[in-house]
Amino acid sequence: MKEALIVGAGLSGRGMLGEMYNSDNFDITFADTNSELIDGLKKQGYYTVKMTDIKSGVFKKSTISHFHTLDVLRDHDKYIQKLATTKYISSALMPEDFELFAKNIAEAIEYRNKHSINNKIYITLGANYVGLRQLVITLIRKYLKDNEYDCEKQNVFLIMSIVNRKNLMPEEKEKTSDKYQVVGDNKSVLRVDNNKSLSEEKDLPNFFVLENNLDAAMAVKIWTGNVVQCSMAFVALSKGMQFTDEAANDEQASKYAYYASKEAFAGVQKEYNLNPRTDEETKYTVNIFKSKDFRDSLFRITREPLRKFKHNDRFIGPALCALKHGILPFYITKCLAYGFIYKNENEPDTLKVQNKIKNEGIDNAITEFCGLNMKDEKEKLVHDLILNNYLELVKCDL
Numbered sequence: 001m002k003e004a005l006i007v008g009a010g011l012s013g014r015g016m017l018g019e020m021y022n023s024d025n026f027d028i029t030f031a032d033t034n035s036e037l038i039d040g041l042k043k044q045g046y047y048t049v050k051m052t053d054i055k056s057g058v059f060k061k062s063t064i065s066h067f068h069t070l071d072v073l074r075d076h077d078k079y080i081q082k083l084a085t086t087k088y089i090s091s092a093l094m095p096e097d098f099e100l101f102a103k104n105i106a107e108a109i110e111y112r113n114k115h116s117i118n119n120k121i122y123i124t125l126g127a128n129y130v131g132l133r134q135l136v137i138t139l140i141r142k143y144l145k146d147n148e149y150d151c152e153k154q155n156v157f158l159i160m161s162i163v164n165r166k167n168l169m170p171e172e173k174e175k176t177s178d179k180y181q182v183v184g185d186n187k188s189v190l191r192v193d194n195n196k197s198l199s200e201e202k203d204l205p206n207f208f209v210l211e212n213n214l215d216a217a218m219a220v221k222i223w224t225g226n227v228v229q230c231s232m233a234f235v236a237l238s239k240g241m242q243f244t245d246e247a248a249n250d251e252q253a254s255k256y257a258y259y260a261s262k263e264a265f266a267g268v269q270k271e272y273n274l275n276p277r278t279d280e281e282t283k284y285t286v287n288i289f290k291s292k293d294f295r296d297s298l299f300r301i302t303r304e305p306l307r308k309f310k311h312n313d314r315f316i317g318p319a320l321c322a323l324k325h326g327i328l329p330f331y332i333t334k335c336l337a338y339g340f341i342y343k344n345e346n347e348p349d350t351l352k353v354q355n356k357i358k359n360e361g362i363d364n365a366i367t368e369f370c371g372l373n374m375k376d377e378k379e380k381l382v383h384d385l386i387l388n389n390y391l392e393l394v395k396c397d398l
């Protein structure tokens, strides 16, 4: 049986990668750092994925009941051995999780060297992060203490992929006895970079779609797609809304998101030499959220806001890209300013932001959380735009 190792058994790991590898009859192993999740999944022995077609609302359910589990920390040696030998490995992790994942890949490389293992392994890297592959290569080299280390020469292929199925926890009314149920859309392919060696494999997973220039596709996804969702969400949250359809139907939230979308795409299009898009296509990036059938929580869209404020993420990334190409990121920074007024007791990051603003001032909060270099003219301009938009939103004690 064909084998796959899925690193990260969270919503996307189970709901997209697990479901897809299972449908293609792979023998799956889930590896995760969360012992409770790994033990729970193993004990339950199955989970279900509900996949709804975003246009028609028609859904299908799939039960995944044949899988193995590994605890990345507790089953460390077994996990490294599995990483070193499994041909198809796919990850669905948060960007910050790649520090440990890269360290583990470095350990797997050492294991391969020690045991003279030379089979080809393909690791599809999945996370919402522009420039992910380069980041992972840099981290692996750091752990191997070899700045020139070439993974491909050792048959370890690091391949960009786009994990983009919407995967959510079920709403209260949809909850069943399945603790690990995932609900989401029904995207049927995993877009992976068109690596030459991978393209020559005869037993490719049937849901892999090989595509050129996936770095550009990732920038389009995060810097022109996720920026729209998150812009809309921060504005709508300030008005007490909770769901994407409310945000997309709100005049102000949708208008700001639409203009942010225009600015973001204009920069990314120039940076990656892409075809222009029509106004209808830009509007679609907002209008797609209008339907109630596929509502998503604004709390999920804005989860971990500090990650989203970072230099390479969905606001500062496209803002700097736009500026580089002579476009003023007016609406992108305006929407991000709403992120700085967002306070939610259930979202610890927002409390950190408010504390920082209270103790050190908004100036420092923006500089630090967005990782902006105030000596750089463009970065300072982005800072000042966020700052002035923020000041517009808060009371002024005169």
Ligand SMILES: NC(=O)c1ccc[n+]([C@@H]2O[C@H](COP(=O)([O-])OP(=O)(O)OC[C@H]3O[C@@H](n4cnc5c(N)ncnc54)[C@H](O)[C@@H]3O)[C@@H](O)[C@H]2O)c1
Pocket (backbone or CB within 6 Å): 007, 008, 009, 010, 011, 012, 013, 031, 032, 033, 034, 037, 072, 092, 093, 094, 095, 097, 098, 100, 101, 126, 127, 128, 129, 163, 164, 165, 166, 167, 168
């Ligand atoms: N959920 C979605 O709808 C969605 C859609 C598109 C893209 N994404 C992106 O996919 C990625 C994963 O998102 P998610 O929603 O599945 O997150 P998640 O938090 O549900 O899952 C991540 C899992 O990775 C585990 N983990 C952390 N570090 C690990 C490590 N070093 N090794 C193994 N496991 C580790 C965590 O314990 C967790 O279970 C993110 O980058 C996200 O932005 C998510």
Ligand SMILES: O=P(O)(O)OC[C@@H](O)[C@@H](O)[C@H](O)[C@H](O)CO
Pocket (backbone or CB within 6 Å): 128, 164, 165, 166, 225, 226, 229, 230, 300, 301, 302, 303
């Ligand atoms: O997963 P995050 O936290 O990086 O971002 C939240 C959502 O924007 C994201 O999950 C999207 O729904 C997904 O990337 C599909 O476009």
